[in-house]
Amino acid sequence: xxxxxxxxxxxxxxxxxxxxxxxxxxxxxxxxxxxxxxxxxxxxxxxxxxxxxxxxxxxxxxxxxxxxxxxxxxxxxxxxxxxxxxxxxxxxxxxxxxxxxxxxxxxxxxxxxxxxxxxxxxxxxxxxxxxxxxxxxxxxxxxxxxxxxxxxxxxxxxxxxxxxxxxxxxxxxxxxxxxxxxxxxxxxxxxxxxxxxxxxxxxxxxxxxxxxxxxxxxxxxxxxxxxxxxxxxxxxxxxxxxxxxxxxxxxxxxxxxxxxxxxxxxxx
Amino acid sequence: xxxxxxxxxxxxxxxxxxxxxxxxxxxxxxxxxxxxxxxxxxxxxxxxxxxxxxxxxxxxxxxxxxxxxxxxxxxxxxxxxxxxxxxxxxxxxxxxxxxxxxxxxxxxxxxxxxxxxxxxxxxxxxxxxxxxxxxxxxxxxxxxxxxxxxxxxxxxxxxxxxxxxxxxxxxxxxxxxxxxxxxxxxxxxxxxxxxxxxxxxxxxxxxxxxxxxxxxxxxxxxxxxxxxxxxxxxxxxxxxxxxxxxxxxxxxxxxxxxxxxxxxxxxxxxxxxxxxxxxxxxxxxxxxxxxxxxxxxxxxxxxxx
Numbered sequence: 001x002x003x004x005x006x007x008x009x010x011x012x013x014x015x016x017x018x019x020x021x022x023x024x025x026x027x028x029x030x031x032x033x034x035x036x037x038x039x040x041x042x043x044x045x046x047x048x049x050x051x052x053x054x055x056x057x058x059x060x061x062x063x064x065x066x067x068x069x070x071x072x073x074x075x076x077x078x079x080x081x082x083x084x085x086x087x088x089x090x091x092x093x094x095x096x097x098x099x100x101x102x103x104x105x106x107x108x109x110x111x112x113x114x115x116x117x118x119x120x121x122x123x124x125x126x127x128x129x130x131x132x133x134x135x136x137x138x139x140x141x142x143x144x145x146x147x148x149x150x151x152x153x154x155x156x157x158x159x160x161x162x163x164x165x166x167x168x169x170x171x172x173x174x175x176x177x178x179x180x181x182x183x184x185x186x187x188x189x190x191x192x193x194x195x196x197x198x199x200x201x202x203x204x205x206x207x208x209x210x211x212x213x214x215x216x217x218x219x220x221x222x223x224x225x226x227x228x229x230x231x232x233x234x235x236x237x238x239x240x241x242x243x244x245x246x247x248x249x250x251x252x253x254x255x256x257x258x259x260x261x262x263x264x265x266x267x268x
Numbered sequence: 269x270x271x272x273x274x275x276x277x278x279x280x281x282x283x284x285x286x287x288x289x290x291x292x293x294x295x296x297x298x299x300x301x302x303x304x305x306x307x308x309x310x311x312x313x314x315x316x317x318x319x320x321x322x323x324x325x326x327x328x329x330x331x332x333x334x335x336x337x338x339x340x341x342x343x344x345x346x347x348x349x350x351x352x353x354x355x356x357x358x359x360x361x362x363x364x365x366x367x368x369x370x371x372x373x374x375x376x377x378x379x380x381x382x383x384x385x386x387x388x389x390x391x392x393x394x395x396x397x398x399x400x401x402x403x404x405x406x407x408x409x410x411x412x413x414x415x416x417x418x419x420x421x422x423x424x425x426x427x428x429x430x431x432x433x434x435x436x437x438x439x440x441x442x443x444x445x446x447x448x449x450x451x452x453x454x455x456x457x458x459x460x461x462x463x464x465x466x467x468x469x470x471x472x473x474x475x476x477x478x479x480x481x482x483x484x485x486x487x488x489x490x491x492x493x494x495x496x497x498x499x500x501x502x503x504x505x506x507x508x509x510x511x512x513x514x515x516x517x518x519x520x521x522x523x524x525x526x527x528x529x530x531x532x533x534x535x536x537x538x539x540x541x542x543x544x545x546x547x548x549x550x551x552x553x554x555x556x557x558x559x560x561x562x563x564x565x566x567x568x569x570x571x572x573x
Contacts, residue, residue: 001372001374008368011359012359103355103356104351104355105355105357106321107349107351107355108354108355108369108415111319111344111347112369112373113342113373113375114373114374267322267323268322
């Protein structure tokens, strides 16, 4: 029964998810191709010095980590396009309970002996799986492209570093997925949770960028999931990954609990 | 008789609007019960309360002895449901739709029942292989009825079951209901605006208006309550006075015929015309417009009888 529900939900979103998977994988291929090209032309360190000042402030002293083949390859895992795309895709997956209400599927499903929580469990499980699968595809794209195009002497990022980056990427996406799920559990239209989560993702990302150079933004930055994902710190090996992942995972768990509570109490 | 469905003081308050106001009724096991009322009267709210899709502000309801809210899963194990508007999974075929609902239903589909329903509603293998996005409204309705009945549930709740069906399929639906009740003693709770349908298929009707129950009658009771239209034809012109009987209203008078509505037994009228040259007496059959007029009185804002 759970598998049938999950498969139906996935089938309804397959086109969007395949498109997102293609974009993030191809993005990673493009990043590695570019890094390999710069590496062959020995332009990587020059490139590091060409970054605008606000990017330097935002990325901090660890920006130097980007001036290497491994650093540039890893950039794909915390590039704003990728992070926001994965977060919004996860929010889309998690908004399915609202789509069930909007399309009337909830009447057909819950008029059967199916406990309400299964619709939330299904969407939570798919939302957890979504960034993990996207991360896995990105990693496959990374290693395959490195194997095909990089110089043998090029310093590829370690598997551990890539896995930690992908774990942070997934944890950030889970936060927005869980936010979308909590909103979807009370909404009647998919656009409500999806739009809200997407606006929150973009807004909180901007706050995180602003916080690097604007003191007042630092106060609220601790509320931004992006505050707990510092790619350059992870590359430099100075990030508090366990603490950051725990904060992101705990936030997601709380929001998912809210979704269960809401959905159980609501009218359809 | 045992209750298949029971509601006691069932109330749903949507803030300023009262969806349902203290509904109390019983539907007996093996009965076809029609739930009627104008749009927005509270029919769908009642159905959603019974299925625990909506939680009551007050009161309780039971199906098969199980509390609809506290024992919702047990209740829904007993129920087959057709929503007023069947949601469509556009990418699924008819087969896929049935299989999906069977897999989440946790109540086995009775293969022989499914086959018989497909035959009765004239749904072919080719139809089942088409995607739902290509289905007509009538085809979707037929599939909706099939999914509601395919597990042979002891209680069936149908919201506007014949909307969009052609006359042949409406007849097939009526036959299916009769078969369900006769063969399996199924309890049927249906809401409908097609009054001729209701009159043909139901044992009892309940009428709701503005969330309140305003009438609860058996079809036989209504048959007795509805005035009978009697046409009396005379072999020669009759010039005398039409007898003034308390339960009779003269509708039309010609020299050789009278049309009267009799609200009660026919004996006094027949006795009054005994000495006149009566050629023929015709009593309009119950149903059709008589039943509709009776029900529509409750639909209007006037004080119902």
